[in-house]
Amino acid sequence: MPETEPHHLSSSTEPPREPASLHRESADRRLPTDRVVFGVAAGLMVAFIAWGIISSDSLSSVASTVLDQVIAGGGWAFVLTASGFVVFALWLAFSSYGKVPLGRDDEEPEFRSISWIAMMFSAGMGIGLMFYGVGEPLSHFTSPPPATVEADTAEAFDVAMATTLFHWTLHPWAIYAVVGLTIAYGTFRKGRPQLISSAFIPLFGRRRAEGAFGRAVDILAIFATLFGSAASLGLGALQIGGGLTAGGFMDSVGTSLLVVIIVVLTIAFIASAVSGVSKGIQALSNVNMVLAGLLAVIVFIGGPTVLILDLIPTMIGDYFGNLSQMAARTAATGGDATETWLAGWTVFYWAWWISWAPFVGMFIARISRGRTIRQFVAGVILIPSSVSLLWFAVFGGAAISAQRSGTDLASKPIEGQLFGLLDTLPLGAVLGVIAMILVAIFFVSGADAASIVMGTLSQRGSIHPSRGVVIFWGAVMGAIAAIMLLVGGGEGDALSGIQNTTIIMAVPFMLVMVLMCVSLVKDLRNDPIVRRDRRVVEALEAAADYGRENYNDEFFMPVKPHPVDEDGEDGGPGTPAPAVRSDSEPEDAPGTPRG
Numbered sequence: 001m002p003e004t005e006p007h008h009l010s011s012s013t014e015p016p017r018e019p020a021s022l023h024r025e026s027a028d029r030r031l032p033t034d035r036v037v038f039g040v041a042a043g044l045m046v047a048f049i050a051w052g053i054i055s056s057d058s059l060s061s062v063a064s065t066v067l068d069q070v071i072a073g074g075g076w077a078f079v080l081t082a083s084g085f086v087v088f089a090l091w092l093a094f095s096s097y098g099k100v101p102l103g104r105d106d107e108e109p110e111f112r113s114i115s116w117i118a119m120m121f122s123a124g125m126g127i128g129l130m131f132y133g134v135g136e137p138l139s140h141f142t143s144p145p146p147a148t149v150e151a152d153t154a155e156a157f158d159v160a161m162a163t164t165l166f167h168w169t170l171h172p173w174a175i176y177a178v179v180g181l182t183i184a185y186g187t188f189r190k191g192r193p194q195l196i197s198s199a200f201i202p203l204f205g206r207r208r209a210e211g212a213f214g215r216a217v218d219i220l221a222i223f224a225t226l227f228g229s230a231a232s233l234g235l236g237a238l239q240i241g242g243g244l245t246a247g248g249f250m251d252s253v254g255t256s257l258l259v260v261i262i263v264v265l266t267i268a269f270i271a272s273a274v275s276g277v278s279k280g281i282q283a284l285s286n287v288n289m290v291l292a293g294l295l296a297v298i299v300f301i302g303g304p305t306v307l308i309l310d311l312i313p314t315m316i317g318d319y320f321g322n323l324s325q326m327a328a329r330t331a332a333t334g335g336d337a338t339e340t341w342l343a344g345w346t347v348f349y350w351a352w353w354i355s356w357a358p359f360v361g362m363f364i365a366r367i368s369r370g371r372t373i374r375q376f377v378a379g380v381i382l383i384p385s386s387v388s389l390l391w392f393a394v395f396g397g398a399a400i401s402a403q404r405s406g407t408d409l410a411s412k413p414i415e416g417q418l419f420g421l422l423d424t425l426p427l428g429a430v431l432g433v434i435a436m437i438l439v440a441i442f443f444v445s446g447a448d449a450a451s452i453v454m455g456t457l458s459q460r461g462s463i464h465p466s467r468g469v470v471i472f473w474g475a476v477m478g479a480i481a482a483i484m485l486l487v488g489g490g491e492g493d494a495l496s497g498i499q500n501t502t503i504i505m506a507v508p509f510m511l512v513m514v515l516m517c518v519s520l521v522k523d524l525r526n527d528p529i530v531r532r533d534r535r536v537v538e539a540l541e542a543a544a545d546y547g548r549e550n551y552n553d554e555f556f557m558p559v560k561p562h563p564v565d566e567d568g569e570d571g572g573p574g575t576p577a578p579a580v581r582s583d584s585e586p587e588d589a590p591g592t593p594r595g
Contacts, residue, residue: 031193031462033469037215038458041222045476048227049483066504070351071343074507076330078350081510083327086174088517089377092181096533097524098374102181103188105529109370117383118289119449120176120364127236127442129168129292129391130435134421135414137164137396138403142410145329145345146337157400161311162318164392166326167346169319169385172353177380178513179361181373182520188369190523193461196221196358196512203519217512218457221358224505225457226477228356229450233481236443237261239415243436246419247429259482265440266478269447270471288445291438295431296394302425303398311397315389354506357513362456363449366463395421447477 051059092098101107109116140160142151149155182199192198197214208214240261241253250257300308329346331339342348368376399421403409409420422431451474455465458473524530540557547555 031460033459033466034215034218037218037222038469040215041219041226041458042472042476044219044223045226045480049480052480052483063504068343070504070507071347072331072339075339075342075347077510078347078354078506079327079330081514082171082175082350082353085178085513085517086170089174089177089181089381092520092524093374093377097527097530098377099372100185100524100527100529101189101370101372102184102368102376103370107188107370109368111367113379114289115286116367117379118286119367119445120360120380120384127232127239127439127446129388130418130439130442131235131239131415132168133391133395134399134409134417136167137161137392138399138410138417139414140164141400141403146341147333152404158314158318159322160400161315161392161396162322163326163345164396165315165319165389166323167349168388168392170381171327171350173381173384175350175353175357175513176360176364177377178517178520179357180364180368180380181376182365182516183362184365184368184376185373185520185523187365187461187463189527194362194365194456194463195461196362196457198461199516199519201519202522203515220505220508220512221362222454222457222473224355224509225359225450225454226473226480227505228352228359229447229477230480233262233265233443233447233478234485235415236265236439237481237485239418239439240436240443242413242415243419243432243439246416246423247432247436255485258485262478262482262485265443266447266474266482268440269444269478270451270474288438288441291434291441292391295434295438296391298431299398299421299425300394303394304401307401308393308397311393312389315393348503351503351506354509354513355503357509359450359453362453366453366456447474451477 111119137160140163141156144151144156144159145163149159179196183194183196186192186198186201187194192201195214195218197209197217200209200214200217204213237258241258244250244257245253326346329338329342331342364380368380371379395418399409399417402421402424407420407424409417412420418435419432422428422435425431451470452465454473454477455470456462458469459465543557547557
């Protein structure tokens with residue numbers, strides 16, 4: 001039997017409890033390092049680095065083989081579960097559970113809304129938007145999904161933008177929301193450690209969740225976070241290198257320079273991470289939003305402004321008009337061509353987002369204290385999705401317009417396509433420098449968030465992990481990215497092996513996330529607010545049944561104070577229902593029929 005927990009939350013009907021500051025102090029205390037989780041995870045990282053150094057070809061071969069089997073045999077599962085997470089998150093927001101706060105009933109949000117949005121946006125997408133903002137719409141325009149439309153046509157334009165939105169809006173953010181919401185509720189509402197394993201206390205009990213099973217889950221979360229972040233760092237270094245080449249600063253960028261870029265930025269994000277969320281990440285994320293907004297405005301004004309404005313409503317209509325078809329696309333509808341396309345795009349993305357969910361979900365949970373479930377879902381899903389819509393409309397629309405006008409951006413490497421677009425605008429070289437700075441800040445803000453999350457997982461859920469642990473994981477993350485670039489020659493098999501490994505990590509986490517949804521619903525059903533609402537409904541239904549049985553429809557129910565116990569809780573199931581009476585009798589009489 002799962003173990004139960006004492007309820008310690010306040011409500012408007014309860015007597016005053018301890019001040020919120022005391023609750024915060026107990027929740028924010030620094031916990032000791034879990035030697036098993038930290039030791040095993042660190043050992044696995046060292047072994048993996050050794051494997052990459054000794055035999056990168058073997059690493060790439062094994063990862064690619066497993067990846068092909070996962071996509072071929074489990075692509076349908078990714079398609080179903082990703083859409084299922086969207087439905088689940090929206091259902092929570094619109095249901096009666098939506099008003100449940102992620103903290104005490106009277107607790108205010110820890111961060112201002114603008115900083116909250118900026119931090120989760122930087123952590124959740126970051127370098128990806130810079131890397132694929134031009135590349136993905138352009139790719140779908142010149143090579144649309146199989147069995148859809150002809151390439152380089154007006155119809156291909158519509159399909160390209162709708163498909164890009166499908167990959168970057170509701171689905172990825174719903175995946176993050178499931179993990180983030182479960183962790184935030186358990187941490188700030190129930191007082192549990194901020195760990196992936198803590199989400200399973202309602203299902204399996206505290207003993208199992210904190211035992212071998214729970215530790216295995218947390219180790220897997222560290223493993224996925226580390227390699228997912230390292231792959232992203234590699235992409236960021238490649239794009240900065242592409243910017244240096246496109247801007248004419250260097251004829252070519254070799255592996256040694258890419259390693260130097262990673263080392264410098266690793267030092268920067270470690271410095272940011274040890275300064276804490278409220279200082280380092282918040283400041284960097286705010287700078288990110290300003291620079292990204294500035295770059296988007298410049299491209300919007302300097303590019304095809306009217307086309308971009310026309311494109312926004314068209315993208316929304318095409319997205320929702322084709323959503324069911326895009327969400328249901330599997331290899332069964334198009335054979336090998338569709339399977340190959342899915343492996344490179346949709347299934348790849350769903351697996352990539354799921355592999356990142358432990359990191360991004362825990363980080364979003366960390367910064368979402370004091371918000372309700374409805375606010376959380378609206379903020380985590382709808383607002384970043386809207387920003388992604390605007391981002392891809394500006395950069396994707398401008399890139400496809402340039403492609404149709406004769407500028408061959410599609411022939412460039414994907415890391416250089418953004419800079420190719422900026423070169424078509426006035427002051428393109430200056431814009432290229434701004435873009436590289438933006439990529440670097442995304443690199444730092446995303447990586448330092450990941451190092452803090454890994455520190456939290458290593459220290460039994462401590463919201464403020466020790467600097468030593470954060471520095472260790474930050475250094476390991478940068479080392480893996482640098483070593484794999486060095487071994488793989490910058491764009492070789494080693495980096496692909498890391499990317500493939502993060503996708504493989506999505507398989508167990510896909511199952512973990514499904515269980516997290518079940519566990520969260522079970523938890524919410526016993527929330528004090530939900531219990532009170534349920535008792536009100538049960539009392540009203542009981543009173544209505546009593547009235548119908550005794551007086552048909554000739555009755556009404558007065559409102560009276562409800563009995564409470566010594567702890568300030570509502571009376572239990574045995575508490576009498578509200579009195580039912582007619583107009584002709586005293587208020588405390590059982591009632592008689594009218595007329």
